[in-house]
Amino acid sequence: MRTRKKTEELQEKTTAQEGDTFNYQQLIKNTLLHNDQFLKATLSLPANKQDGNWTKVVIRPVMIRGKKHLQFSYFDAQRDITKNYAGEEQLQQIDVLLSLEFKYIHLYTQAQTTQIHITKKNKVQIHSTKATGEHQKGDLSHDRQKKTFLAEPAAVPFLQAVGIVGNHGKINVDMYSKYRQIQEFIKLVFQTGALEHLPASLLHVVDAGCGNAYLTFAFYYYLHEYLQRSTEMIGIDSRSEPLEKHQEKVVQLGWTDLQFETSTIIDFHPRVAPHIVLSLHACDTATDEALAQGIQWGSSLLVSVPCCHHHLQVQLEQQPAPAPFSSVLRHSILKERLGDILTDDFRVLILQIMGYQADIVQFVSNEHTAKNLMIRARKSHRPGNLRAVHEYKNLKAFWNVTPYLEQLLAEHITRYLD
Template sequence: MSESYQTLLEATIAAEEFIEAGFHGARRGADVPWARVTIRPVLIKDGRHLQFVYFDGRQEVARNYRAGEATGPLRELLALPFHSIQAETATETIRVQFSKKGKPIVHREKRTNGQPITLDLAHDRPKAGILPADAPPPFLRAIGVTTADGRIRANQERKFRQINEFLRLIDETGEIDKVTTRPLRVVDLGCGSAALTFATYHYLTTIKDIPTAMTGVDAKEFLMARHQATAAELGWEGLTFAAGQILDYAPAEAPDVVLALHACDTATDDALARAVRWGSRLIFSAPCCHHHLQAQLAAAETPSPFRPVLRHGILRERLGDALTDALRAHILRLLGYRAEVLEFVAVEHTPKNLMIRAVHTGAPPTPALVAEYRALKTYWGVTPYLEELLSAELATVLTTNPSNPV
């Protein structure tokens, strides 16, 4: 990390107009002790403090520091290999991402509407979400998340948090604004109950003010008919639903953004393969079950160091899940995407709490990346289903070792 970059963030967070900063994820090949750290100013009885909220994936710990005391904890965070950092002030947004070699790339954006954000220094304010809990948008009532008078239903609080966290994961990429297609084309493959479909459409059209043409696709015809009626009630002409299989869906134009949230087993791979072939700019996939690779692990010779682990069924299942998602993300990297696996929502809300988030860059894979993929497959004796679906695309990429073709 460069000294000028560290100085910039320290000055930004120390400024009176500072609003909030977030540290997210770990860089490739690195570990950080926290899944997310948020810093914001708060007003406590003896004056202005900076509140650091540390989230380890299960619980949050908040610590408050006077301005002069915050330098040490802040520098400790800046020394950690976080994947991305974003700082908000009343007049600008500063985003920092890191190259594969760990070089910081800084983006600074002034607020274009000329209206500075008002600071909120309340110490115990509710956690901010893209959809405010105290004034939830009307579409949440239409899909059953809120009551008629606008209160979050008790049995829908987890769903509401899940929606907000998903929208945050989209928003923090900063990539939506870079897609110039209008209307923005979005497809949600295996949309199911479609809560996140409706939420994403609201986020894009109402919050971001982006003209959007979005389609939810699922095999359940009765659900698609119900969702289409709900979209009509909301007056959302740009949101449509289609009944059918993921591999059979043929849009008139390739979508810019593909969602695949909790599509079961190989349906996730079907969605990822479609997105790659469409050349979609953004992919957000929250995988569900992983039976295809699990069966291969059960049939393959277990690597001797892992026999004490894989003799336990639950550990074999979890390892299979992790290996499946690691291979999926790696295939996306081989095919020109910047891909990461991160936490979607806390595990107490759903055991299937990971997301694969990918941004198309078009960067060709390095020989080292290809070698890593081959080594991982060979070690475990498996072939991921996504490789089978994208065999033609990968055949071109993996010619660095023709003795072991796809």
């Protein structure tokens, strides 16, 4: 009891001395190792980006065979690994993580939530708020059932409304791949850590080229129902017929802040600039339109799974292949795949030039969809990344092509390419 009181006093002190030289690392150790009200900790965005570093780590206490352990869940773009530690191993693992200098740390106890932010100038900002809702009660069960957010009973009504789950309460056989796709899409969005740093107030989201809207419904459910975040979301598509049916389902579910609108992506004008822009399998240049719109809106998070890459393919076919690639482009399937790779690489470089931290990860395995690469971009710095500019100009000159995304952003990106 004395230890817990000491830790709470320590936390109060850090809040009062926000930005000074207080040893925030000791606060983390005290909370994880000595506070019996500790529930969970998340660490994201390591400053030391060495090979093999994890982009996010979640720590929580668990009971194994009557003994308290700390469970560490490590995430990167491709994997998530969970390990349990007891005794001295706990401190060793904590020291390893602290050496990576994560920029954002959240400590959750039954009494309060503490946010620690390490700025670019290495200033330590610490802020604590009283715990509410889900963080008022802990669960130390190691063997608790591993459920995804879609496995929660509350997800069944919307899954049935969109036809993924039947009246029998189970996933329809022909919809398993779609279920897997939306599940993995949102999992990869979560792993970016971006959702934790968006405004705590109302979130605005656009699903560009929503089509059958499986993702639209799932993402709204995840934010609004599962995470309890105030959310206004709109799905747009050029076809009006499916949107009318989607709107009927929205009324059926009682979701007043999910709407659909008929519009092409490039012509859509949101009432409020969205924090998040999504696009799942928007065909060919529709993906570029979604990314261009998100960049011009200043959206904090852009997530896209491209589909079809015809625009650059046409340019490649209209000119001789660069000498080293003559044998590659002689085969139509290799030419197609090379065009896909180049298109997405150009997209990522443009995002980096325009101030985003961007990467490409595998979305799902080939058994679920052949179009299984995801572009994730989080706004993180000022435009004009010199490395990205250099690489983009060299790649463009070598292939003698002009990506469609550059054409869409001409008035914004030209200043960095001249």
